[in-house]
Amino acid sequence: MGQKKHTVRFYSILLALTLLIFGYTLYLCLRPQPVSSKEESSSGSSMSSGVSEEKPPSESSSGPVSDGRIGGTDLPWWSMEEENVDNLDPDKPIVALTFDDGPSQYTKRIVDTLTEYNSKATFFVMGYRLEEYGENTLYAFNHGMEIGNHSYSHKQFVGLNQHSINQQMNDTNKLIKDLTGKEPRLYRPPYGRINQMILSKIPMAAILWNVDPQDGKAYDAQEIVDNVMEDVKDGSIILLHDVYEKTADALDILLPKLIEEGYQVTNVSQMFACRGEPIEINQKYYFLTDMKAVNCTY
Numbered sequence: 001m002g003q004k005k006h007t008v009r010f011y012s013i014l015l016a017l018t019l020l021i022f023g024y025t026l027y028l029c030l031r032p033q034p035v036s037s038k039e040e041s042s043s044g045s046s047m048s049s050g051v052s053e054e055k056p057p058s059e060s061s062s063g064p065v066s067d068g069r070i071g072g073t074d075l076p077w078w079s080m081e082e083e084n085v086d087n088l089d090p091d092k093p094i095v096a097l098t099f100d101d102g103p104s105q106y107t108k109r110i111v112d113t114l115t116e117y118n119s120k121a122t123f124f125v126m127g128y129r130l131e132e133y134g135e136n137t138l139y140a141f142n143h144g145m146e147i148g149n150h151s152y153s154h155k156q157f158v159g160l161n162q163h164s165i166n167q168q169m170n171d172t173n174k175l176i177k178d179l180t181g182k183e184p185r186l187y188r189p190p191y192g193r194i195n196q197m198i199l200s201k202i203p204m205a206a207i208l209w210n211v212d213p214q215d216g217k218a219y220d221a222q223e224i225v226d227n228v229m230e231d232v233k234d235g236s237i238i239l240l241h242d243v244y245e246k247t248a249d250a251l252d253i254l255l256p257k258l259i260e261e262g263y264q265v266t267n268v269s270q271m272f273a274c275r276g277e278p279i280e281i282n283q284k285y286y287f288l289t290d291m292k293a294v295n296c297t298y
């Protein structure tokens, strides 16, 4: 009987070990692959996102800075210790404001309003706009605003080949780094559209939103304010655009209103850091908690 017991135990351990090895192998196969120095690329103008042949990095056709990789992978990843959140109270409601599609002639005014109310925001800038209004983004950065990447020319990433996506990201990252000295860690895909494959190939974090007041379509500033106040809650990421005068007008009303209702208004990184929530590479976030939606198209 004892012999049999031992045999059973032996086979149980063997089975457990086999399962363990199998599980680990499966994990190695399924985990997201790091961005390699080689790039997936079909022809430069192809819109196909399907499987394409790998070839070595080639000279960029539309920009001087693409090398086939995205971002400075040798740099440390986002760290909440880098964020100064001394003036934020983790026990009070907090929201992150984000401004897309700039910079523009309204960016400075928006920064001044934020500064007046001791608030912050993240500006997701477009590379080609930096060519003209880069000084306004530097002004934002120098006033403690966070700068993120919103592509070079607002091409939709879903359906775009990997080479073009890399170019859109790299060219803008380089422009931001040259301007501010700081490489961005956060990006917002154009139109908020992203899928799991694109997400896994961009070594940054995608920041989406959960409050969209439709400032571009809104009739006036008050409508933008009303739309935000209707949907806002603790941990919200609010989508705005620093390319409309009505949005700059709305901020004059919106900021004191949010503060009056008890919200602290800051940028994305500070909101997460304040609550001790990490922002992780190759992930996407819609708001502060319960951020990771797995099946993502929007």
Ligand SMILES: [Zn+2]
Binding pocket: 100, 101, 150, 154, 190, 191
């Ligand atoms: Zn946009």
